[in-house]
Amino acid sequence: MEPVITRKQLEADLTELKRMVLRLGKMAEESISKAIWALKNQDAELARMVLAKDDDIDDLAEALDNACMHFAARFQPLGEDLRAVTSIMHMAVDLERIGDYGGNIAKVAVELADKELIKPLIDIPRMLDVLSAMMSKALVAFDTNNAEMAKEVFAMDDLMDDLEKQIMRELLLLMMERPQRIEQATQLLNVARTLERGGDHVTNVAERVIYILTGKTVKASAFRRPRPATPYAHKEHEER
Amino acid sequence: MEKILVSSRGVNLFYDSARVLKDITFDIMEKQVTALIGPSGCGKSSFLRCINRMNDFIPSARVEGEILVGGSDIYAGGVDVIALRRNVGMVFQKPNPFPMSIYDNVAYGPRLHGIKQKDRLDDIVKQSLVGAALWDEVKDKLKTPGTGLSGGQQQRLCIARAIATEPEILLMDEPTSALDPMATARIEELVRELKKRYTVVIVTHNMQQAARISDRTAFFLMGDLVEYDATPKMFTSPEDKRTEDYITGRFG
Amino acid sequence: MDGRRFADLMMTIFSWVAALLLTGMVVAIIGFVVVRGYSVLSLDFLIEPPRDSMTRGGIMTPLVGTLQLVGTAMFFAIPVGVATGLYFAEYAGDDMFTSILRLAIRSLAGVPSVVFGLFGLSLFVILLGFGPSLLAAALTLACLTLPLMVTASEQAFLAVPKDYRDASYALGASKWQTIRKVVLPAAAPTVITGIILSVGRVAGETAPIMFTGAAFFAPHIARSLFSEVMALPYHIYVLATAGTFIEETRPIQYGTVLVLLLLVLGICSGGIYMRSRLRRLMRR
Numbered sequence: 106m107e108p109v110i111t112r113k114q115l116e117a118d119l120t121e122l123k124r125m126v127l128r129l130g131k132m133a134e135e136s137i138s139k140a141i142w143a144l145k146n147q148d149a150e151l152a153r154m155v156l157a158k159d160d161d162i163d164d165l166a167e168a169l170d171n172a173c174m175h176f177a178a179r180f181q182p183l184g185e186d187l188r189a190v191t192s193i194m195h196m197a198v199d200l201e202r203i204g205d206y207g208g209n210i211a212k213v214a215v216e217l218a219d220k221e222l223i224k225p226l227i228d229i230p231r232m233l234d235v236l237s238a239m240m241s242k243a244l245v246a247f248d249t250n251n252a253e254m255a256k257e258v259f260a261m262d263d264l265m266d267d268l269e270k271q272i273m274r275e276l277l278l279l280m281m282e283r284p285q286r287i288e289q290a291t292q293l294l295n296v297a298r299t300l301e302r303g304g305d306h307v308t309n310v311a312e313r314v315i316y317i318l319t320g321k322t323v324k325a326s327a328f329r330r331p332r333p334a335t336p337y338a339h340k341e342h343e344e345r
Numbered sequence: 346m347e348k349i350l351v352s353s354r355g356v357n358l359f360y361d362s363a364r365v366l367k368d369i370t371f372d373i374m375e376k377q378v379t380a381l382i383g384p385s386g387c388g389k390s391s392f393l394r395c396i397n398r399m400n401d402f403i404p405s406a407r408v409e410g411e412i413l414v415g416g417s418d419i420y421a422g423g424v425d426v427i428a429l430r431r432n433v434g435m436v437f438q439k440p441n442p443f444p445m446s447i448y449d450n451v452a453y454g455p456r457l458h459g460i461k462q463k464d465r466l467d468d469i470v471k472q473s474l475v476g477a478a479l480w481d482e483v484k485d486k487l488k489t490p491g492t493g494l495s496g497g498q499q500q501r502l503c504i505a506r507a508i509a510t511e512p513e514i515l516l517m518d519e520p521t522s523a524l525d526p527m528a529t530a531r532i533e534e535l536v537r538e539l540k541k542r543y544t545v546v547i548v549t550h551n552m553q554q555a556a557r558i559s560d561r562t563a564f565f566l567m568g569d570l571v572e573y574d575a576t577p578k579m580f581t582s583p584e585d586k587r588t589e590d591y592i593t594g595r596f597g
Numbered sequence: 598m599d600g601r602r603f604a605d606l607m608m609t610i611f612s613w614v615a616a617l618l619l620t621g622m623v624v625a626i627i628g629f630v631v632v633r634g635y636s637v638l639s640l641d642f643l644i645e646p647p648r649d650s651m652t653r654g655g656i657m658t659p660l661v662g663t664l665q666l667v668g669t670a671m672f673f674a675i676p677v678g679v680a681t682g683l684y685f686a687e688y689a690g691d692d693m694f695t696s697i698l699r700l701a702i703r704s705l706a707g708v709p710s711v712v713f714g715l716f717g718l719s720l721f722v723i724l725l726g727f728g729p730s731l732l733a734a735a736l737t738l739a740c741l742t743l744p745l746m747v748t749a750s751e752q753a754f755l756a757v758p759k760d761y762r763d764a765s766y767a768l769g770a771s772k773w774q775t776i777r778k779v780v781l782p783a784a785a786p787t788v789i790t791g792i793i794l795s796v797g798r799v800a801g802e803t804a805p806i807m808f809t810g811a812a813f814f815a816p817h818i819a820r821s822l823f824s825e826v827m828a829l830p831y832h833i834y835v836l837a838t839a840g841t842f843i844e845e846t847r848p849i850q851y852g853t854v855l856v857l858l859l860l861v862l863g864i865c866s867g868g869i870y871m872r873s874r875l876r877r878l879m880r881r
Contacts, residue, residue, distance in 0.1 A: 112594050181553050183580045184592040320582025321588075397767060401766070427769040435767035441760035444783050454768040503764070510768060 136207025149218035155211035162204035192313040199306040252318040258311035259328035265304035350375040356410035365491040380559035387565040397433040434507030442491035454510035474575030477505035497528025609632035612797025634851030662826035669735035686754030690811025702833040718808040732822040734810030742795040749791025753784040786875040803830040
């Protein structure tokens, strides 16, 4: 008996899974971008819209998870198909988490909407820009089966770390100057932290894309500049 | 821990001038299940039949290279083919119990090799049927024809018959392709059990089956051994593009 | 009704008519014989020899003679026929010699039985000096039946699935072990059927034995292979054409025909029964 894999049906379903991933990615990216915008522009309205959309992202992630299970049950995929479906399940988790981060930031934005900001936000939006670029790179790499492009994502994560550290230094100075700023500074610090974590999740997505395409498990750290041990090295290790 | 039991070294098989196996070189590990997969006509069954020299019956077949079983070349001159086949049992695609009683089917091999004492035969028959997970179903009807059993039971009877000569190696040529899913599941379960005592080499068209039951998988394509690796590796991330294409059903 | 369906209908009718006609014929023949011969049938008829120029008495001598002939013929034909069939099925290569041998056997099957009679006369009776005897007649019958036996057993052996042989070889059996323990038993029902059909044919043959050993009349059953024997088919022939009192022997003649017919039918159905039993035993 020859293997009866209806390649055509399988590919159609796989394409649908991919489309769902891209849509989820787009929603997550939108969530986090809008949240940062709301924070920067103190737009409580926009922040509430982000929070309202959080459920949609969760629903889509769950639907994607189910679709993956159905795909596995129907085709019992092997090889690249198997890597794709298991990776997509992981990617759904990562992307959903990024969406959640958007929600977390939006909550901060709501709180800070009617308060005076301790400083104009510059580096946080820059982190967002990097994160958005990483996300779109990872997703395009996924969409176009481009492992090389996925690898480019890793180096960009260095930039995220740099920005986070810079923000941290700056906020520490502000806090030392005037302890009343501590509350807000801590919140902003958390936002930067959240963005940095978002970067880690995008890195996971990129790793998965490479795994699907090559069958090799890559460590993002292999593509990043060597770093001395920092308090974050430990945390990063956990996240992988 | 892992010990090589069968070692194929540069094996070429010819049917007349057609070369159906090309320089097949790989090692089969003791007490593991090794699956041979590949599209029809890729040479996997032909290779299987080299291991117990069943290709000897095809007049035009000619084997070059060495197959070492337990360290000695089975294609060397003066090899006792009968002893070889006793040591390398085989189970075929279609269940093929002889048209005789269940007992006589299992006792066939031992009798060939000169065992005549009734109590010894009784013991071998029982042990073999137990080993093939068939004893409970047939212990009360050992004298009835083996051909009266269901397809799955017949195949397990054939497995019992094959292990009755106490082989080291069991060759299985698509043993479940003629069976329904339930019977197939029982055979697969049995194969996992059998590897505790035997080295199993199984040809299968069903990649999920190979993935389920084997420790190592060899992928054959047009007479070449394309890739041979641990089964989980083969079915998640094979090295060769052709393997990837085959297991994902892009051809074959 | 279009042409195709019409043709279909016509063929159906034609097949039915043909089948009915054939069945009718068989029934008519049996009926004819039963009606004419039934009256003389009795136990005495079977166990008494013919008396008074065959106008009285029974058919004990020809009946026993036929059994002797068939038995002796089969004694020679079965081993040779089955062995030859085995040779063709298992050992013969695809060479010139085999083809010639095959052709010879096929042609032999087409030779009229009277030619076998003449052949038996010149070989067994004259050349080998057996004289007209049970042995010569039986050997002639054996020759007659050989082609059928060879072909039937060859087919039977070839029909044994390759799977059995593979399984046997894979267990380390030699060729002869495989043949003896697997091929022969598996082919046995078909071989036996072939043998029994040959027996039926041999029992009814007249031409091969009339020159070689069948007696017009013998006072008692043959006690040695070199005695002449009476045989049912020849006895019928004699009663019908060569007797002194044809009219008076008529009922005996039909009685004899009936017995021969029952004998042949009995052998055949016995064979079929045996085959089905063996088949069931083997569950092929």
